[in-house]
Amino acid sequence: MTTRLRILTIAAILAAAPALAPAQTAPHIAVSGHAERIVQPDRFHIDIDIEAIDAKPARARTRVEEHMTAVVAAFRANHALPESIDASTISISPHERTRGEDSVVDGTEVRRTASATFTRMEDLRAFIDGLDAAGNELQISGTKMTRSDAEAIDTELREEAMHDSQRNAERIARAYDTKLGQVFSVSDRAEAMGGYSDMDGIVVMANKKEATPISLETGGLKMQRTIYAIFLLEPAKR
Incomplete structure (x- = not known):
């Protein structure tokens, strides 16, 4: 989790804690935001x-x-x-x-x-x-x-995923006639290769006992990031 996300999470929890019970008992919604991009490897x-x-x-x-x-x-x-x-x-x-x-x-x-x-x-x-x-x-x-610029692309995807989680939360709140409150927590659950899917199109493997066929077809590299967030809910004003 980046410093920005840590600060966001801590600030949201501190702001919500005095007035509301933990998210497990307070009205809330849990949403995810996702962003992905297919890039050419370099x-x-x-x-x-x-x-x-x-x-x-x-x-x-x-x-x-x-x-x-x-x-x-x-x-x-x-x-x-x-x-x-x-x-x-x-x-x-x-x-x-x-x-x-x-x-x-x-x-x-x-x-x-x-x-x-x-x-x-x-x-x-x-x-x-x-x-x-x-x-x-x-x-x-x-x-x-x-990709040589994988870190920069990952930062962009993280921002897009955060915005996507916000949009999803607002859409759900409107559908249930409630008002979206403060963010209670944010979680960044990166995958094991740093948010990247399995590599497509370049597979070159061999072992000491038996050589396997070599494939060197260049394919796209899928990069993705998912953000999980919990938002507190407030009754909609009528």
């Missing part, structure tokens, strides 16, 4: 997993480092945002396989991850087309699309 993010297993740790580490060097070079060659390029530190651990009912160490597993964000879908496609998968050692673990 940021395209990709995550890469690099993993090698070998009886000799040095060989596994060398292959992982070679893959990482190639991936970072491909990020840069395909115009990934420089500040978005990220490569994890190296992780080394025993690799186990099951033999009967026992687990047996059969080598060393070396792993690193990398990620980057592109400003054009064409650049992301070119990066993927140029990847050397090298068996299962290099895999695309996921992608997502976003």
Whole structure:
């Protein structure tokens, strides 16, 4: 909840409390306001997993480092945002396989991850087309699309949702021949990805065991915001 909404909620409760009982017993209506917008994404993010297993740790580490060097070079060659390029530190651990009912160490597993964000879908496609998968050692673990101005759009949607809740409350009050009173409380219940729906049209997933088909169709990004409000009611003057 933003500072503005917190202040609005606190002020409304303090103003209503001296004269009226809690909203559960005082005449009131609960409404919601909603706003949404379909926008075109302008940021395209990709995550890469690099993993090698070998009886000799040095060989596994060398292959992982070679893959990482190639991936970072491909990020840069395909115009990934420089500040978005990220490569994890190296992780080394025993690799186990099951033999009967026992687990047996059969080598060393070396792993690193990398990620980057592109400003054009064409650049992301070119990066993927140029990847050397090298068996299962290099895999695309996921992608997502976003907007560079998502925060500004979310602020606009929040304002629109607040106005929508006010209009809905006034419409209901008129229908029941009552007068809309003060706002008692306001709740902002954002969804888990920050008010955004599931990403449409860009799905790039693969796992270490079985690669899945890659789809890079650009679709709209749905952004939405819902505001929940409780308004106190006053009898309409006749």
